Amino acid sequence: GQNIDQPTEMTATEGAIVQINCTYQTSGFNGLFWYQQHAGEAPTFLSYNVLDGLEEKGRFSSFLSRSKGYSYLLLKELQMKDSASYLCAVRGSPAGTALIFGKGTTLSVSS
Amino acid sequence: EAGVVQSPRYKIIEKKQPVAFWCNPISGHNTLYWYRQNLGQGPELLIRYENEEAVDDSQLPKDRFSAERLKGVDSTLKIQPAELGDSAVYLCASSLGYGTDTQYFGPGTRLTVL
Numbered sequence: 001g002q003n004i005d006q007p008t009e010m011t012a013t014e015g016a017i018v019q020i021n022c023t024y025q026t027s028g029f030n031g032l033f034w035y036q037q038h039a040g041e042a043p044t045f046l047s048y049n050v051l052d053g054l055e056e057k058g059r060f061s062s063f064l065s066r067s068k069g070y071s072y073l074l075l076k077e078l079q080m081k082d083s084a085s086y087l088c089a090v091r092g093s094p095a096g097t098a099l100i101f102g103k104g105t106t107l108s109v110s111s
Numbered sequence: 112e113a114g115v116v117q118s119p120r121y122k123i124i125e126k127k128q129p130v131a132f133w134c135n136p137i138s139g140h141n142t143l144y145w146y147r148q149n150l151g152q153g154p155e156l157l158i159r160y161e162n163e164e165a166v167d168d169s170q171l172p173k174d175r176f177s178a179e180r181l182k183g184v185d186s187t188l189k190i191q192p193a194e195l196g197d198s199a200v201y202l203c204a205s206s207l208g209y210g211t212d213t214q215y216f217g218p219g220t221r222l223t224v225l
Binding site for chain 2: 004033035040041042043044045048087089097098099101102103104
């Protein structure tokens with residue numbers, strides 16, 4: 001079967017660092033995506049990993065370990081506007097197929 | 112560059128009524144996806160188009176759902192008749208296609224079936 005697990009909820013304070021973990025078991029692997037989704041809005045693309053290692057993009061970084069079926073999204077210098085749901089999604093095989101999404105992690109940032 | 116456009120944004124109907132959603136993908140994007148997102152869940156694929164061809168519709172409940180993508184651009188998703196369990200957000204996404212590229216989502220249509 002195909003399964004993507006991520007924590008349901010997380011809380012943090014402004015200026016802090018938070019790490020959102022994602023583990024996956026899928027038939028085939030052609031990349032892992034992180035999306036941000038504010039309540040009532042569309043998911044917006046944050047990051048993409050297909051090779052092992054860390055990808056950094058401003059305050060956001062994403063890490064992938066294919067052998068462990070594990071990824072994390074790291075958010076630094078948290079701001080109130082980072083309060084949102086963060087979706088981990090895996091593209092299985094063959095390449096070009098649709099994404100399989102986790103249920104999302106709701107992050108609440110407080111002052 | 113304009114993003115993925117969807118309409119309507121909200122729709123409230125009574126059960127057994129028909130409903131249709133429209134999507135205009137990003138210009139030049141060959142691949143179009145329809146996803147359904149239930150409350151507290153991640154999006155789940157309903158159908159994927161490569162140009163005008165439906166290449167993955169295994170998750171589409173074909174007894175009541177239908178979709179088309181005429182001329183390989185705009186797409187319409189229809190439900191007839193709607194059931195209470197169809198209440199969800201219907202998301203359209205598009206990508207350049209033919210490879211490991213990023214999908215971009217529209218704002219979605221929030222359907223409520225009473």
